[in-house]
Amino acid sequence: MDNPAQRKAATRSVAAPAADDELHGITELAREFGISLRAIRFYEDKGLLAPRRINGGRAYGRRDRVRLALILRGRAVGMSLAEIEHILSLYGNHGEGHAQQLEYLIGRIDEAMAELDARRSNIEAMAAELAVVRSELRRELTARRRIAKRTGKAA
Numbered sequence: 326m327d328n329p330a331q332r333k334a335a336t337r338s339v340a341a342p343a344a345d346d347e348l349h350g351i352t353e354l355a356r357e358f359g360i361s362l363r364a365i366r367f368y369e370d371k372g373l374l375a376p377r378r379i380n381g382g383r384a385y386g387r388r389d390r391v392r393l394a395l396i397l398r399g400r401a402v403g404m405s406l407a408e409i410e411h412i413l414s415l416y417g418n419h420g421e422g423h424a425q426q427l428e429y430l431i432g433r434i435d436e437a438m439a440e441l442d443a444r445r446s447n448i449e450a451m452a453a454e455l456a457v458v459r460s461e462l463r464r465e466l467t468a469r470r471r472i473a474k475r476t477g478k479a480a
Contacts, residue, residue, distance in 0.1 A: 348377070348384040358397060368396055371406060373413060402437070 355362050368374045369383075373396055376383040385393075392413060399409040415426040473479060 348379075348386055349390055351376075351383045351385065354385055354390065354393060358393060360397070365393070368393065371410070373406070373410060404433075408433075 349357075351362055351365055355365055365374065369376065374385065374389045374392055376385045376389055378384070395413065396409055399412065400406075404412075412426060412429060415422045415429055417423075
């Protein structure tokens with residue numbers, strides 16, 4: 326790189342973000358996603374986000390913003406940080422693992438749906454059982470009240 330123009334272009338590409346890569350401050354992201362600055366720093370400490378440092382401040386690009394949205398979506402459906410990290414790592418640096426990421430997510434969703442279906446079946450069975458017990462208890466209470474009414478004693 327003996328050419329000064331090449332050196333300048335190389336420096337610019339490292340120092341300045343691409344025109345389509347808008348930057349966001351930590352406060353802006355926190356406000357947008359309704360989370361604390363501490364939460365964003367936590368995800369950064371865990372290696373899930375990698376903001377640029379500009380004049381000592383954090384500057385989050387489009388990639389970090391998308392990753393944060395995915396992290397929060399994963400947390401909302403009960404995924405662990407380790408699982409979220411695995412999903413994010415499948416994507417790769419340039420999207421080369423996007424199909425693997427989608428396959429993994431489809432499998433994970435299938436598992437979650439099967440678990441929810443099993444829970445639903447258990448809840449329906451329990452509700453039916455409780456309905457039978459309630460019906461039997463009401464019959465018994467009605468019978469006791471009739472007997473009490475006839476005998477003049479409290480039920």
